[in-house]
Amino acid sequence: MPERARSAAVTAELPEQAAPPGTAGRILHAGLELFAEKGFSGTSIRDIGARAGINSATLYSHYRSKEHVLAALVLLGHQELHVRLQRALVRAQGGPGSQLAALVRAHVLAHAEYPLLALVANAEMHALGSDAAAPALALREQSWQLLLVVLDEGIRAGEFTATDPLLAAAAIVGMGRQVAHWYGPRQPYTPEQIADTFSGYALAIAGAAQHDRETT
Amino acid sequence: MPERARSAAVTAELPEQAAPPGTAGRILHAGLELFAEKGFSGTSIRDIGARAGINSATLYSHYRSKEHVLAALVLLGHQELHVRLQRALVRAQGGPGSQLAALVRAHVLAHAEYPLLALVANAEMHALGSDAAAPALALREQSWQLLLVVLDEGIRAGEFTATDPLLAAAAIVGMGRQVAHWYGPRQPYTPEQIADTFSGYALAIAGAAQHDRETT
DNA sequence: GTCTATACTAGGATAGAC
DNA sequence: GTCTATCCTAGTATAGAC
Structure with missing residues (x-):
């Protein structure tokens, strides 16, 4: 059972109706995957943008x-x-x-x-x-x-x-x-x-x- | 019991004789404290140097x-x-x-x-x-x-x-x-x-x- | 809302003097 | 071994056009 990864999960699911729709939700999913895998400090704003399919600057229209x-x-x-x-x-x-x-x-x-x-x-x-x-x-x-x-x-x-x-x-x-x-x-x-x-x-x-x- | 900090411990002790003596050991102690508190990515090489009481460049004489x-x-x-x-x-x-x-x-x-x-x-x-x-x-x-x-x-x-x-x-x-x-x-x-x-x-x-x- | 461009800071690591 | 100085990359965040 011991593994290096922080989680054995593969899909980053969020409870239904908990995630906002549209881009804000995609950002949340991307953040979830990346924070889980690399940690908050190990994840850059550009990583999140790339994973969510947006430019990193767009993130700031949805989160401060x-x-x-x-x-x-x-x-x-x-x-x-x-x-x-x-x-x-x-x-x-x-x-x-x-x-x-x-x-x-x-x-x-x-x-x-x-x-x-x-x-x-x-x-x-x-x-x-x-x-x-x-x-x-x-x-x-x-x-x-x-x-x-x-x-x-x-x-x-x-x-x-x-x-x-x-x-x-x-x-x-x-x-x-x-x-x-x-x-x-x-x-x-x-x-x-x-x-x-x-x-x-x-x-x-x-x-x-x-x-x-x-x-x- | 719930707290925000990752650990309720205060002292960063290492098993006796496990830590190297001198500066290398101080670096290890500093890294232990900081990695525990802020995570690896959240800790800078300069943080470690400051905590260990050395210039950050000196770290590279002890660890690659x-x-x-x-x-x-x-x-x-x-x-x-x-x-x-x-x-x-x-x-x-x-x-x-x-x-x-x-x-x-x-x-x-x-x-x-x-x-x-x-x-x-x-x-x-x-x-x-x-x-x-x-x-x-x-x-x-x-x-x-x-x-x-x-x-x-x-x-x-x-x-x-x-x-x-x-x-x-x-x-x-x-x-x-x-x-x-x-x-x-x-x-x-x-x-x-x-x-x-x-x-x-x-x-x-x-x-x-x-x-x-x-x-x- | 989304993009391009960019300002500005902080980070890892090395060079070279002592 | 240790320092100062520095290189270079990567990071967060903002400005402004579309």
């Missing part, structure tokens, strides 16, 4: 700067994840076990279905100034809280035997985030398979009772 | 190029990890359970004790050409195999109930790697605490029998 292109992508990625997590939690019927499973499933699915977006949102956010990063950071904090509340509640209710929700959350988030780095079309799994398997791992980490793991 | 500085760091990081994993595995007395626990403990410890080195080794390798990356990639492949063999053997022996060693390994490696991003002096854990806790998580992921998890 290269940083604004990245900021749009980083925000979009965090929004998509947060919306999915919220929806998963609301739809989960049952106790903390099924809620945790639903959250992790959504988290992993988002990283497997949009690996480049997840990669850029996570690995390139450091290139944004603190103002540009703030909205995405706020969403990340909220997503983090969703997971933490479920873990806390499961421990309080005696359904999870884990004793340290912070470490459990860090482990669960870590294994999910890395999916963006290794999942690609050459892997013999569907995103759903990975999501379901990792949901089980998360329940194991949390120390959910065995019968819960099989019925969620 | 900026890429060679990164290559040295990436290789060093992978060597350190691989040596620790080998040592952990050899010292582990007992079956697959204690071997898995030892591997994960070593993996997590390395990422918590040298977070910046782990960060650069993992997140910046993509900036190396394939020739420069090859030695580190080979080590990574070997480290990966160590984990996979232990998981396979545990499953074969019936000690682990997990059915998919590849996904289990991906999850275990993922949660360990992320430690480099969030662990820092402001966390109320020692590296040992995290390593022990995550070892338990790995056993849970693998589906080790409960009594094994408590005795390893």
Whole structure:
């Protein structure tokens, strides 16, 4: 599995209706591919123009700067994840076990279905100034809280035997985030398979009772 | 826990005796700090010189190029990890359970004790050409195999109930790697605490029998 | 909105004195 | 080994025509 590339993905897909139409959308796609492959600083405005099929100067009719292109992508990625997590939690019927499973499933699915977006949102956010990063950071904090509340509640209710929700959350988030780095079309799994398997791992980490793991 | 910075660490430590003495070592330290903070492409040769307390031109008396500085760091990081994993595995007395626990403990410890080195080794390798990356990639492949063999053997022996060693390994490696991003002096854990806790998580992921998890 | 042309800065790397 | 000075390329961004 080890490879040099940052991602095993090949197509740079953006969630439907999330990307603007026309040239602005093509710029976003181009930025996504290039930032994922070479990083923000390793990508020039001319690279983006060439990939999007426009002159580099045209970019400034749609975004104020290269940083604004990245900021749009980083925000979009965090929004998509947060919306999915919220929806998963609301739809989960049952106790903390099924809620945790639903959250992790959504988290992993988002990283497997949009690996480049997840990669850029996570690995390139450091290139944004603190103002540009703030909205995405706020969403990340909220997503983090969703997971933490479920873990806390499961421990309080005696359904999870884990004793340290912070470490459990860090482990669960870590294994999910890395999916963006290794999942690609050459892997013999569907995103759903990975999501379901990792949901089980998360329940194991949390120390959910065995019968819960099989019925969620 | 969410933060914009790539790492919560503050000191850029290198394993003892791994860094060369004198100016070459100061360049390596400077590169480590800057590559971790701003990425390879975001760091200029002049940045490195300033941080190391030398003129940027002096760098070329010690390294052939900026890429060679990164290559040295990436290789060093992978060597350190691989040596620790080998040592952990050899010292582990007992079956697959204690071997898995030892591997994960070593993996997590390395990422918590040298977070910046782990960060650069993992997140910046993509900036190396394939020739420069090859030695580190080979080590990574070997480290990966160590984990996979232990998981396979545990499953074969019936000690682990997990059915998919590849996904289990991906999850275990993922949660360990992320430690480099969030662990820092402001966390109320020692590296040992995290390593022990995550070892338990790995056993849970693998589906080790409960009594094994408590005795390893 | 899109292009050509261009201003201006910063970056990697080398030459040559000490 | 280290510095100063410099070459040359590539980078971000803007001006102005169409």
